[in-house]
Amino acid sequence: MGADRVVVAGGGIAGLGSALALARCGRQVVVLERDRLPYQGSAEEAFAGERPGATQMHQTHGFLARIVVLMRERFPDLLAALLDAGCSTISGTAALGDPLPGDEDLSILIVRRSTFEWVLRRAVADEPGVELRSVAGVAGLLGRETPDGSRKVVDGVKLEGGGEVRGDVVVAATGRRGEVPGWLAPLGVSVPETVRPSGLMYLTRWYRSTDPVAMPLGPKAGGDLGYLKFLVVPGDGATVSATIAISAEDRELRRVLSDPERFDHACRALPGPDEWFSTLDLEPIGGVRPMGGLINRIRTFTDADGAPIVSNFHAVGDAHTCTNPLYGRGCSLAMVQAVLLPTPWTRTTTSPRPLRPTRRRAPNRWPPGTTTRSSSTARGPTPRRARRSTRATGTG
Numbered sequence: 001m002g003a004d005r006v007v008v009a010g011g012g013i014a015g016l017g018s019a020l021a022l023a024r025c026g027r028q029v030v031v032l033e034r035d036r037l038p039y040q041g042s043a044e045e046a047f048a049g050e051r052p053g054a055t056q057m058h059q060t061h062g063f064l065a066r067i068v069v070l071m072r073e074r075f076p077d078l079l080a081a082l083l084d085a086g087c088s089t090i091s092g093t094a095a096l097g098d099p100l101p102g103d104e105d106l107s108i109l110i111v112r113r114s115t116f117e118w119v120l121r122r123a124v125a126d127e128p129g130v131e132l133r134s135v136a137g138v139a140g141l142l143g144r145e146t147p148d149g150s151r152k153v154v155d156g157v158k159l160e161g162g163g164e165v166r167g168d169v170v171v172a173a174t175g176r177r178g179e180v181p182g183w184l185a186p187l188g189v190s191v192p193e194t195v196r197p198s199g200l201m202y203l204t205r206w207y208r209s210t211d212p213v214a215m216p217l218g219p220k221a222g223g224d225l226g227y228l229k230f231l232v233v234p235g236d237g238a239t240v241s242a243t244i245a246i247s248a249e250d251r252e253l254r255r256v257l258s259d260p261e262r263f264d265h266a267c268r269a270l271p272g273p274d275e276w277f278s279t280l281d282l283e284p285i286g287g288v289r290p291m292g293g294l295i296n297r298i299r300t301f302t303d304a305d306g307a308p309i310v311s312n313f314h315a316v317g318d319a320h321t322c323t324n325p326l327y328g329r330g331c332s333l334a335m336v337q338a339v340l341l342p343t344p345w346t347r348t349t350t351s352p353r354p355l356r357p358t359r360r361r362a363p364n365r366w367p368p369g370t371t372t373r374s375s376s377t378a379r380g381p382t383p384r385r386a387r388r389s390t391r392a393t394g395t396g
């Protein structure tokens with residue numbers, strides 16, 4: 001691998017994960033994050049803070065088995081630090097009958113998104129070879145054409161407010177709102193993207209259980225009434241978040257559910273959440289947080305032959321692929337992409353290798369508006385799949 005200094009634009013999950021993966025392969029990494037990230041001494045301080053650049057931080061997040069396995073294999077110290085910080089893992093299959101080989105790889109991480117990012121940021125800050133800068137927005141890329149005109153090469157970034165940071169490789173981890181195509185356009189590089197709106201918006205409220213010991217994951221956590229979807233997810237620190245996802249067009253329902261009392265009332269009436277609200281003594285933390293603009297989007301950074309359309313540049317996380325949040329894949333995918341970065345730059349494209357196929361599949365629950373469908377997920381369920389499909393997976 002020929003690159004020594006890597007500039008990572010964006011210090012969310014993908015940027016921090018990239019920094020960790022790259023630094024542990026001997027790279028010098030500078031992470032440039034636009035948000036002000038003051039020192040936070042605890043998970044509660046991190047939860048109380050705001051992240052204007054990643055407003056989904058206070059939305060319900062489920063952390064799928066994929067990210068647990070990845071950390072177990074690649075960053076066991078990070079997983080240990082999360083557990084030390086009060087997170088836990090629970091079996092994703094315990095309620096599905098006798099254990100099968102491989103079930104140990106299907107644990108879900110119980111953690112707030114804010115805690116996950118906080119622990120990850122601390123791990124990255126402790127990493128020799130990483131410099132973390134906040135209030136350091138990236139305005140665009142520095143690049144050139146090779147003398148023979150055959151390639152466009154990125155070699156640094158321009159900072160908002162002036163200044164440059166040079167690097168052998170630039171990683172864009174600027175999230176769902178990142179301006180990646182706009183950054184590459186002045187170099188003459190066009191990035192095709194496919195966008196499918198999910199059509200949904202999230203309304204989320206947080207609660208804290210006064211009795212942490214009684215925090216179960218027994219009751220059904222999610223469901224779909226057609227006109228609304230709902231889920232309840234426990235977090236660390238005896239927290240629980242409830243999300244009601246509605247049509248982005250349904251202004252009347254949004255208005256009603258934005259009222260905290262009515263939101264709670266709805267949760268107490270929904271099958272599944274009703275058990276959480278009746279079993280646990282839940283005290284609200286703040287009001288109802290809405291979030292829209294939830295899209296599926298994939299950007300293509302390779303040409304028809306699979307060759308990179310620009311050299312020394314990679315996009316990871318939502319800046320590369322943004323998925324419907326109901327499926328709870330975003331953070332796992334971001335980390336999968338991050339750990340692929342240190343593969344030899346000459347071979348690396350911005351598209352990660354496909355994940356290994358698994359003999360188990362999540363229930364077929366593609367959202368309206370999504371065109372791709374796996375033929376294998378369209379098959380009828382096996383008896384055990386049928387049992388599995390009655391549960392919510394991820395946050396969906």
Ligand SMILES: Cc1cc2nc3c(=O)[nH]c(=O)nc-3n(C[C@H](O)[C@H](O)[C@H](O)COP(=O)(O)OP(=O)(O)OC[C@H]3O[C@@H](n4cnc5c(N)ncnc54)[C@H](O)[C@@H]3O)c2cc1C
Nearest residue numbers: 010012013014034053061062138175317318325328330331
């Ligand atoms: C409502 C909602 C619910 C979700 N639920 C789940 C879930 O249950 N499970 C799951 O795994 N995923 C979920 N996701 C997806 C998940 O949040 C994202 O996939 C994940 O955060 C992607 O990480 P990222 O680093 O690419 O982007 P982000 O975490 O958004 O980080 C991007 C960072 O880049 C910074 N930045 C942006 N522009 C610049 C710039 N020009 N210069 C410097 N810094 C910049 C931002 O400030 C931010 O810190 C959800 C998303 C939403 C919207």
